[in-house]
Amino acid sequence: MNVLRKQDLKILAASFVGFCVLYALMSEGIIGAFWQFNLILVGINIILSVSLNLINGYTGQFSLGHAGFMAIGAYVSAILTTNFHMTFLLALIIGALGAAVLGFLIGLPTLRLSGDYLAIATLGLGEIIRITIMNIEYVGGAAGFMGIPHYTTFPWVFGIMLFTLFVIKNFVNSAHGRACIAIRENEIAAEAMGVNTTKYKVMAFTIGAAFAGLAGGLFAHCFYIINPTSFTFMASFNYLIMVVMGGLGSITGSIAGAFVLTVISAALASWPEFRMIIYSLLLILLMFYRPQGLFGNIEIMDLKCFSRFKGGRN
Amino acid sequence: MELLKATNVSKLFGGLKAVSNFDVYINTGELIGLIGPNGAGKTTAFNLFTGVYQPTTGAIDFDGKSLLGMKPYQITQRGIARTFQNIRLFSELTVLDNVKIAYQAHVKYGILESVLRIGRYFKEEDTIEKNAIELLKIFKLDDKKYEFAKNLPYGAQRRLEIARALAAKPKLLLLDEPAAGMNPQETQELMEMIRWIRKEFGLTILLIEHDMSLVMGICERIYVLEYGSIIAKGKPAEIKNNPEVIRAYLGMEVE
Numbered sequence: 339m340n341v342l343r344k345q346d347l348k349i350l351a352a353s354f355v356g357f358c359v360l361y362a363l364m365s366e367g368i369i370g371a372f373w374q375f376n377l378i379l380v381g382i383n384i385i386l387s388v389s390l391n392l393i394n395g396y397t398g399q400f401s402l403g404h405a406g407f408m409a410i411g412a413y414v415s416a417i418l419t420t421n422f423h424m425t426f427l428l429a430l431i432i433g434a435l436g437a438a439v440l441g442f443l444i445g446l447p448t449l450r451l452s453g454d455y456l457a458i459a460t461l462g463l464g465e466i467i468r469i470t471i472m473n474i475e476y477v478g479g480a481a482g483f484m485g486i487p488h489y490t491t492f493p494w495v496f497g498i499m500l501f502t503l504f505v506i507k508n509f510v511n512s513a514h515g516r517a518c519i520a521i522r523e524n525e526i527a528a529e530a531m532g533v534n535t536t537k538y539k540v541m542a543f544t545i546g547a548a549f550a551g552l553a554g555g556l557f558a559h560c561f562y563i564i565n566p567t568s569f570t571f572m573a574s575f576n577y578l579i580m581v582v583m584g585g586l587g588s589i590t591g592s593i594a595g596a597f598v599l600t601v602i603s604a605a606l607a608s609w610p611e612f613r614m615i616i617y618s619l620l621l622i623l624l625m626f627y628r629p630q631g632l633f634g635n636i637e638i639m640d641l642k643c644f645s646r647f648k649g650g651r652n
Numbered sequence: 653m654e655l656l657k658a659t660n661v662s663k664l665f666g667g668l669k670a671v672s673n674f675d676v677y678i679n680t681g682e683l684i685g686l687i688g689p690n691g692a693g694k695t696t697a698f699n700l701f702t703g704v705y706q707p708t709t710g711a712i713d714f715d716g717k718s719l720l721g722m723k724p725y726q727i728t729q730r731g732i733a734r735t736f737q738n739i740r741l742f743s744e745l746t747v748l749d750n751v752k753i754a755y756q757a758h759v760k761y762g763i764l765e766s767v768l769r770i771g772r773y774f775k776e777e778d779t780i781e782k783n784a785i786e787l788l789k790i791f792k793l794d795d796k797k798y799e800f801a802k803n804l805p806y807g808a809q810r811r812l813e814i815a816r817a818l819a820a821k822p823k824l825l826l827l828d829e830p831a832a833g834m835n836p837q838e839t840q841e842l843m844e845m846i847r848w849i850r851k852e853f854g855l856t857i858l859l860i861e862h863d864m865s866l867v868m869g870i871c872e873r874i875y876v877l878e879y880g881s882i883i884a885k886g887k888p889a890e891i892k893n894n895p896e897v898i899r900a901y902l903g904m905e906v907e
Contacts, residue, residue, distance in 0.1 A: 343769075505767050512766030512773065513752075513759040513780070520753045523742035530702060530736075532728035532757030532820050541763070635744070 346504075357496050364492060374492065376604040378560055381495035382553050383596040385502045387580040388589055389549035394578065395586035395635070396510050397542040398522025399449060400457040402574050403464030404550050407437040409569035410467060411551025412558035413477055416486045419559065426489040430498075430555040434548045440467075441547025442540060449539040452525075461571055472566040482565035483558075490560035498556060502549050507589055509545065518542050522587070583624060585631030590638040595631070654713075655680045655824055655856050656701065656732075661710030663696055663880075670696040671880045674710070678824070683850060683857045685867040685888075688877035689900055694860045695737055697877070698826050701858075702734050703727040715823065729757045733822035735813040737829045737860070743802035747793055747812060750801050751784040754819035784819065790849070791815045807838045811845075818853060827859040831866050839863055843870055868892065876900065 360377065363369045369377070386404060393401045415433030418424040424432075448459045477483045509515045517538045520528035529535050558564045576599075584595025602620065606613040624632075654677050661674040671693040678684050686694050699705045701712060703724040712719045719727055733754075742750050759780070761772040788794040791811045796804060801812060810830060817825060830846070831839045843866055850857055861867045867874060868888040876884040876891060878900045884891055891897055 508767045508769055509763070512777075513756055513761070514763055514766055516749065516753050517756050519745065519749075520742055520756075523744055524740050526704075527736070527740040527742065528753070529724040530704075530728060530734055530740075531754045531816065532725050533753070534723075534725045 350500075353496075353500055357493075360496075361492065373604070375560075376600060378490060378492055378495050378556075379604075380597050380600045381492075381499045382556050382560075383577070383580060383600050384499050384593050385549055385553040385556070386577045387584065387592040387596040388502060388506050389546045389553070390577050391581045391584075391586065391589065391592045392506055392510070392518075392542050392549075393546040394581055395588070395592075396515065396522060397518040397539060399539055399543065400453060401460040401543065401546070402457050402571060402578065403444070403460035403467075404546070404577050405569040405571065405573035406464030406467035407441055407547040407550035408554035408557065408573070409471060409566070410437040410440055411554030412564050412569070413471055413483065413554075414551070415555035416483055416558040416564055417477065419489065420483070420486050426494075426559065430552055433555040434551040437551025437554065438544050438548035441550075442544045445540040445543035445547075449536065449543060461574070464569075464571055464574055468566050468569050471569075480566060482563050484563045486558055486562055486564065488559060488562060490556045495556055498552060502552070503589060503593075506545075506549070510589075514538070514541070519587070579621065583621065583631055585633035585635055587635035588631070588633040588637055591631050591633030591635075594633060598632075653680045654678070655715060656858070657713045658697075658701070659711045659713075661697075661700060661707045661712060663693075663700055663705055664708045669880050671700065671707075671877075673881060674700075675882065676875060678856060678858055680823075680856055681854070683846075683870055683872050684859070685871035685874040686858060686860045686877065687862070687864075687867055687874060687891075692877040693880040694877055695828060696880075698734060698828055698860065701727075701826060702732060725757070728820055728822075731821075731823035732826065733817035733820040733824075734826040735810075735817050735828055735830060737832065739809050739813055741801040741809060741812060741816070743800065745801060746798050747788065747801055747804065748781075748784055748797040750812060751787055751816050751819045752780055754816045755780045755783065757820060787815050787819055790852075791845070806833055810834065810842075814845075814849075818849065822855070824856045824858065827857065827861075829860050829862060831861060831863045836865075839866055842866070846870060 360369070364374050386408065390401070390404045393399050411433035414436040415429040418429035418432060419426060444463050448456060448463065451459055471477060472480050510518070517528070517533045520531065520533050521535050521538055525535055580595035580599050581592055583599065584591030584593070603613070603617060606616055656676070656678040658674055658676045661671060662669065663671040674697060686697065688694055696705065700707050701719070703719065703722050703726070706720065714730060714732060722730070742753065759776060761776050765771040765773045785794055785797065788797055791814065793808060793812055793815065796808070801809065804812060814827065814830065827846070831842055834842060846857065846859070847870060849855060859871070871888060873886065874888055874891045875882055876897050883896045883900060884894045
């Protein structure tokens with residue numbers, strides 16, 4: 339079991355080196371403002387896709403309401419920092435808790451549904467959240483909520499992204515995570531093996547919603563303004579595409595999916611007329627040749643070339 | 653002592669009586685067979701015992717307490733584990749993970765401990781892994797522990813289902829056609845294994861089976877179901893010569 343700890347430390351060290359390199363490049367101006375902004379977006383999208391992967395990929399519950407939870411986190415934390423001058427971290431945590439509470443309340447009734455029915459129900463609930471926000475004058479309605487302080491910087495996003503990755507990785511590698519995976523594999527057998535399926539479905543949904551709220555808070559504080567149109571079901575689809583493209587049930591896959599899609603969409607920004615065509619073609623080709631996603635359901639550390647880091651296991 | 657007792661249990665699906673006036677008792681330590689033609693209601697009886705279905709009427713008691721209104725996972729935690737007639741393994745997971753999942757109900761560490769990897773996490777995970785591998789050794793599956801369950805041969809999948817059920821630490825084990833699709837050699841080995849695990853784990857076993865050599869060979873008492881009702885019960889020798897049973901299985905001669 340110490341193998342796992344050593345592996346964690348190695349990944350942590352590697353991440354820190356990666357962070358330092360990126361940060362140095364940014365402060366030297368080699369990475370310009372445009373890519374700096376997009377790297378922040380990559381980090382936020384990684385948090386969203388990994389947390390959605392916990393619900394869709396690991397627990398196998400097809401949710402399409404992720405942007406709704408993100409909206410809750412974004413608005414709650416933005417109100418707290420702008421109107422109540424709360425510190426950023428505290429506002430982020432309360433935003434995430436707000437999204438978690440809502441996720442729990444929504445998950446409890448809707449997770450009785452399965453498959454397509456759950457997808458439609460969560461899609462509808464995501465839209466309800468957005469439209470409700472649009473009709474609240476206090477947060478600016480359809481015009482959006484303005485004057486949000488710009489707190490989200492690259493170190494913040496990177497730190498919270500790492501935290502998210504470690505929490506979700508450790509969760510899915512525990513008995514609780516195994517219970518979630520068992521539900522995905524065979525719900526009847528999971529129940530017969532003593533897994534409280536309702537409890538674990540709601541738990542995965544709540545944890546996923548909490549991290550979506552956290553990402554929403556980061557998202558709100560890098561634009562000065564947030565607008566309900568950022569949280570439509572198209573946004574939910576976007577995160578779903580990242581998860582499916584990376585591979586359902588793979589954390590590394592979600593990271594890769596979020597990275598590739600965000601970077602492609604940024605790189606094509608100069609050719610707006612071709613952007614969506616190339617983007618769509620890429621997705622079609624990927625699904626054609628690699629329907630299981632970039633990583634399938636394995637992690638990068640499971641690959642052969644990394645096995646020597648695992649201390650002889652496998 | 654009676655471990656499981658079903659009194660006057662009936663289950664109706666609309667107008668169809670899948671099980672009617674079902675009276676069964678199983679004493680601690682017994683090995684009981686439940687046989688009957690296809691569609692007689694054997695699997696329905698299993699589903700009633702494990703909480704998948706709730707009986708329309710009647711009572712089911714396990715270990716002195718009623719099972720009515722309990723969810724399947726609660727019943728498993730109380731001490732009844734089962735296998736399925738149509739294998740329901742976690743097919744995309746490894747053999748080892750399949751068994752590990754069944755220890756779920758006995759895990760004591762919480763969410764926070766698993767996320768932060770503190771407290772009982774490493775100790776309990778080590779114990780689970782060690783116990784799971786030991787269990788796989790008994791079923792001669794330990795050399796395949798990192799293979800996907802779906803890639804195992806059929807007989808090995810059946811054995812894995814039993815291993816997984818045992819990992820839930822049951823008092824009563826329900827086996828739904830454990831020998832289905834096995835050749836005579838495998839059936840013979842399975843028979844030995846059932847006898848052995850029963851002694852080793854101090855189990856009470858109820859099994860559904862079509863293979864008469866297996867049922868007659870190891871069961872101490874047998875219940876025969878037909879059209880949802882019990883038509884005969886008793887020792888294997890009595891069942892073998894019971895005219896009702898012969899009629900149910902082979903049909904009656906026309907005068």
